[in-house]
Amino acid sequence: MIRVAxxxxxxxxNMQKLVEAADQHxxxxxxxxxxxxxxxxxxxxxxxxxxxxxxxxxxxxxxxALQEEALAAIIEEAQADWIFLAGYMAILGADFVARFANRIxxxxxxxxxxxxxxxxxxxxxxxxxxxxxxxxxxxNAALDDGPAILQAKLAPLPDEDAxxxxxxxxxxxxxxxxxxxxxxxxxxxxxEGGWPIWQPKKNRKHLNDDATEQFLSTAVIWP
Ligand code: GRF
Numbered sequence: 116m117i118r119v120a121x122x123x124x125x126x127x128x129n130m131q132k133l134v135e136a137a138d139q140h141x142x143x144x145x146x147x148x149x150x151x152x153x154x155x156x157x158x159x160x161x162x163x164x165x166x167x168x169x170x171x172x173x174x175x176x177x178x179x180a181l182q183e184e185a186l187a188a189i190i191e192e193a194q195a196d197w198i199f200l201a202g203y204m205a206i207l208g209a210d211f212v213a214r215f216a217n218r219i220x221x222x223x224x225x226x227x228x229x230x231x232x233x234x235x236x237x238x239x240x241x242x243x244x245x246x247x248x249x250x251x252x253x254x255n256a257a258l259d260d261g262p263a264i265l266q267a268k269l270a271p272l273p274d275e276d277a278x279x280x281x282x283x284x285x286x287x288x289x290x291x292x293x294x295x296x297x298x299x300x301x302x303x304x305x306x307e308g309g310w311p312i313w314q315p316k317k318n319r320k321h322l323n324d325d326a327t328e329q330f331l332s333t334a335v336i337w338p
Pocket of ligand 1: 125126127128129130201202203222223224285288
């Protein structure tokens with residue numbers, strides 16, 4: 116059984132997909148906490164689902180360090196093994212990242228290392244990229260950095276605008292992030308020494324069905 120905390124700041128669609136994955140694998144995954152740095156829809160959803168939910172409001176603390184100290188305390192209190200960032204819109208400080216070293220995972224709407232930061236879809240279109248997508252990666256103290264765990268790709272359509280591209284990438288994210296969570300819970304993905312290691316297909320205990328293979332055929336696996 117893995118114990119998971121999810122950090123959010125906004126609408127929480129990725130968080131919902133993680134919660135649904137935990138529901139479907141309740142013998143392997145427990146969402147022990149949803150925490151945010153401000154009031155948001157994601158927290159409302161978690162409360163309605165009876166998931167332990169807390170707002171550690173940045174506005175109530177004198178510094179980011181103090182806010183992160185409070186956040187770290189409730190994560191430790193919840194005894195979370197893993198922290199999944201799902202639209203947590205703040206850069207985590209080095210102390211926080213070190214405290215949970217190699218146990219923080221993020222999803223970012225670009226094919227990292229391309230387009231770190233905000234407005235990824237607009238910038239991808241401006242750059243006329245042939246491929247765009249989303250990345251799940253381990254978190255270190257630099258913005259949208261850290262070893263990639265899994266990416267999913269798509270090709271921008273001719274004349275596609277940023278909102279259409281964002282919606283299509285979000286659909287990929289909703290497959291990608293639960294896939295990583297479930298893989299981690301079943302030991303098909305392990306994190307060792309700060310690096311993701313995927314078990315070869317023949318050794319995967321779970322997610323070795325046709326639908327998964329189809330999904331993985333559009334994804335790129337590291338290492
Ligand atoms: C997603 O695009 C995610 O990749 C990024 O922030 C967005 C969060 O969306 N980190 P949601 O709150 O999960 O709907």
